[in-house]
Amino acid sequence: MENVLDILLWYKKNFRELPWRSTQDPYKIWLSEIILQQTQVVQGLSYFDKFVVKYPEIKNLASASEEEILKMWQGLGYYTRARNLHKTARIISDEYQGIFPDNYMILSKLPGIGDYTASAILSFAFGKPYPVLDGNVFRLISRLYDIHLPVNEAKNRQVFKNVLDELIVGTVPSEFNNAIMELGALVCRPENPRCKECPVSMHCLALKNGTVDMLPVKLKKNKPSIRHFNYFYIRENNHFYLVKREDKDIWKNLYQLPLIESDSQIDEKSMPQLLASSWAVGCDYSLKRQSQARHLLSHQTILATFWELHSKDVPDFVNETYKRVNLKNYTKYPVPVLIQNFLLSL
Numbered sequence: 001m002e003n004v005l006d007i008l009l010w011y012k013k014n015f016r017e018l019p020w021r022s023t024q025d026p027y028k029i030w031l032s033e034i035i036l037q038q039t040q041v042v043q044g045l046s047y048f049d050k051f052v053v054k055y056p057e058i059k060n061l062a063s064a065s066e067e068e069i070l071k072m073w074q075g076l077g078y079y080t081r082a083r084n085l086h087k088t089a090r091i092i093s094d095e096y097q098g099i100f101p102d103n104y105m106i107l108s109k110l111p112g113i114g115d116y117t118a119s120a121i122l123s124f125a126f127g128k129p130y131p132v133l134d135g136n137v138f139r140l141i142s143r144l145y146d147i148h149l150p151v152n153e154a155k156n157r158q159v160f161k162n163v164l165d166e167l168i169v170g171t172v173p174s175e176f177n178n179a180i181m182e183l184g185a186l187v188c189r190p191e192n193p194r195c196k197e198c199p200v201s202m203h204c205l206a207l208k209n210g211t212v213d214m215l216p217v218k219l220k221k222n223k224p225s226i227r228h229f230n231y232f233y234i235r236e237n238n239h240f241y242l243v244k245r246e247d248k249d250i251w252k253n254l255y256q257l258p259l260i261e262s263d264s265q266i267d268e269k270s271m272p273q274l275l276a277s278s279w280a281v282g283c284d285y286s287l288k289r290q291s292q293a294r295h296l297l298s299h300q301t302i303l304a305t306f307w308e309l310h311s312k313d314v315p316d317f318v319n320e321t322y323k324r325v326n327l328k329n330y331t332k333y334p335v336p337v338l339i340q341n342f343l344l345s346l
């Protein structure tokens with residue numbers, strides 16, 4: 001198809017050299033794809049390099065602790081990716097002798113591997129004709145074929161897959177996939193697409209119909225919910241306390257300062273009352289509001305208030321779930337960026 005030849009020719013002249021493009025090692029391809037989900041290439045590059053140096057093979061990743069992986073992942077966000085990365089590494093090491101399966105059904109059942117990642121591994125590592133469908137490709141195909149179906153509605157995925165399944169025939173699958181993703185990322189950009197430089201502008205139906213700015217169609221997401229977190233920096237000489245988040249919630253298995261979540265923002269007058277009804281029962285302390293921060297996640301906005309709490313003795317509420325950490329070596333614990341920024345600001 002003319003479309004495809006033009007895209008492939010353009011890719012040969014314009015591709016960016018990225019470390020995961022010069023390998024057919026399924027481990028490195030998988031690692032890069034997981035890191036790049038919801039992450040910009042520029043930011044993902046340094047994490048990819050760091051992981052490959054520390055864990056050159058999947059068995060190294062599998063034998064690390066989850067806490068170590070979370071620490072390596074710190075700052076990338078969406079920590080479920082890191083936990084799933086670790087689970088999948090262990091499954092492949094234990095059940096598949098460390099060899100990645102080259103089968104779509106098996107791959108797509110592994111933790112953290114969906115249609116996109118399975119297709120990327122199969123095409124880039126094994127040369128199989130599975131087209132990838134990420135945000136860049138959805139946008140490109142929506143515009144090229146003037147498709148007005150919401151791209152974030154699961155039932156429409158197959159429509160886009162069908163188009164790609166036809167286009168990939170007769171190509172080198174890895175080249176085809178890289179080319180469509182790169183064209184979407186560099187030319188058919190979300191804002192101000194570079195249609196004048198686009199190798200397929202002659203065939204682009206959205207350009208012909210004047211609908212480029214309307215595409216891709218996306219269903220509106222619900223407004224992020226707002227949560228009020230009150231964090232307590234409990235200082236005791238050269239130490240303070242961290243607690244592991246173990247509930248099924250954001251940042252699972254990361255560490256944070258002791259927390260009280262409230263329905264609204266709490267001022268200095270009301271905080272002692274809230275503390276008394278929570279875990280600081282009977283404790284003799286002094287309290288000072290330190291700082292506030294807003295932290296945006298995809299579905300939630302965290303409004304955090306940091307309180308400094310001084311107590312002469314070990315506070316009554318401190319129990320075995322609290323980790324007493326030295327001010328100098330707390331950095332070995334994986335913490336959300338919100339907590340890291342607060343600790344760095346001290």
Ligand code: SF4
Nearest residue numbers: 188193195198201204
């Ligand atoms: S012509 Fe413009 S809108 Fe159409 S595919 Fe190319 S960059 Fe995208």
